[in-house]
Amino acid sequence: MHVQLKRRIYIGCVFLTVIFTILILRLGWIQMVQVNRVMPGFQRTVREMSVLQRERGVMLDSGRGQITDRKGKSLTGSMQWGVVLFPHSRHRHVQSVMNTTNVRLKRLAAILHTDTTHLIKEWEQGDAPHFWTAGTHQPMVLDKTQLAKLQEFERDGASVYPVMSRYDKSRTGRQWLGYLAEQPEVLSVRDHHTDEVKQPFALKSGAAGLERTLDPLLMGMGPTLLTRMVTGTGEVIPEYEPRVIAPRNSHYPLKVETTVDSDIQQGVEQIAEEAGMEEGAIVVLDTANADVRGMVSVPFYDPLHVVPANSSWANRGVQSAVPGSIFKIVTAAAALESQAVSTKETFHCGGEWGKYGLSCWKEHGHGDLKLEQGFAQSCNIVFAETARRLRMEQLERTADALGLARTIGWEKKDVDGMRVLRHFDHEDAGRVRTTTVASEDEGARVQTAIGQRDTRVSPLQAANLIVTLLHNGRVHAPRLVQRIRYADGDVMLEMPTQYSPSEAGQISPATSHQLLRWMRKVVTDGTGKTLQHARWHVAGKSGTAQVEQKGRKRNHQWFIGYGPVEQPRYAVAVLVQNVTPGGHHQATDIFRRVMDYLAESS
Incomplete structure (x- = not known):
């Protein structure tokens, strides 16, 4: 058994x-x-x-959505050509090519405007294919002559491929557009031909501007890759041809259509450069709906080389600054609305007020002035006397009703899973006073009424203030984006114009019209007389705010206004920051140049 x-x-x-x-x-x-x-x-x-382990690749296109101007002109994403280097350091054929005395290698280096030593060093950097960057960390863009000459080097491991370049120029004043920052991760890509391909890529996400606020919509469905089959030790297997893997979705990537006119944007950037502007911002709004047609921030930035730790980088168009006399628009509106001052009443300016160290910019004073004349001449004495008859709360309510001391940019809540969709990244709210300032403090109230002390206004708010007056006191929410489209052209999301109402209500149409007339008087009889030679009839308000920069006395110069007066088309705010006191008013001069440019291009 x-x-x-x-x-x-x-x-x-x-x-x-x-x-x-x-x-x-x-x-x-x-x-x-x-x-x-x-x-x-x-x-x-x-x-x-057993050695066919995985694929190594290079990214030809991140698959990120594109951004255009209002006419469809691309602001991001242009197709360029670059050289992809395929390391083959273990192959006998390429070992011979890598010899620094090799004639073909010398010729290739000459075409790429480098030497053989640098070419070999970058060629053999790692064991994955990569674009020739010439040490810049960005694919080197080829010209037509280089393209023609490089075709013969494919068998040597240097092949020409298209690559999507995100930004088309280096330095720009389009901080509202923003930039991308790298997020190194292991990227997994699948297609119907093969199993999962895993490869470390420097994935980039929005770090500022529209790139950041719209990042969830711009991310796309994944990159387009150029891959090669390699062994477990990283050796490229020459028998396998390179192949391209791309996501297949007719809806993505999305396209963001902004309200910006790229011609106006570029024109205003050029004006800022030619004027020698060192710090500040210029904002151009369409008076019909407060759409941004151009927004320039100075100093310019390079979207390809932004150091996030550099605190000087910012969009000054949405950052608040001491407004100076442009805030007298708010004070005048509060006085007119509350009837604290009669338009027929006369004030006397002798140059010195005698309290709080306040004086007028005109040494011996303006003499007898009505409020309208005091507005045109930007007389501090007239507005100090006016402020004594107002309460701080009246100034705050009027500022709020005019779209100041709060964020006013277009936004929408709960869009496709995003809690809030905003157009303006890091928009400052500005303020009238700080919480430590008592309502009874007359000195603080007087300084506030002339746009000093703790008062802050952004160029976007200042330009929108003009649009508000042109719309009988109704505040629009400025837009930077008008719609988002799918890749096939269908509309995914419309972003219609909207208002930004205040709990304080709005100022009356009569007050709005009065202030607009007074702005015209600034040009005909006041501080803006140099604008009489502008191509359009324009109107506005100047301002000079006293500030300190690292212990030194400096000025912020402002001019905000609109044109043409007969049929307003554009509202413009110019801020020139940290100017040495004295000399000409650069902001007024830049305002005229911008208006002349808009008149010529219309």
């Missing part, structure tokens, strides 16, 4: 061994068939199959 049991166990083991052998052979046969399907006629041994 014992012997029979042993015999049965032995027969069972033999049977199982035969079954497992058949299964292993069957699996091997299936693997060989799959290899033949991919590469017909190419027979591989089991040893050869």
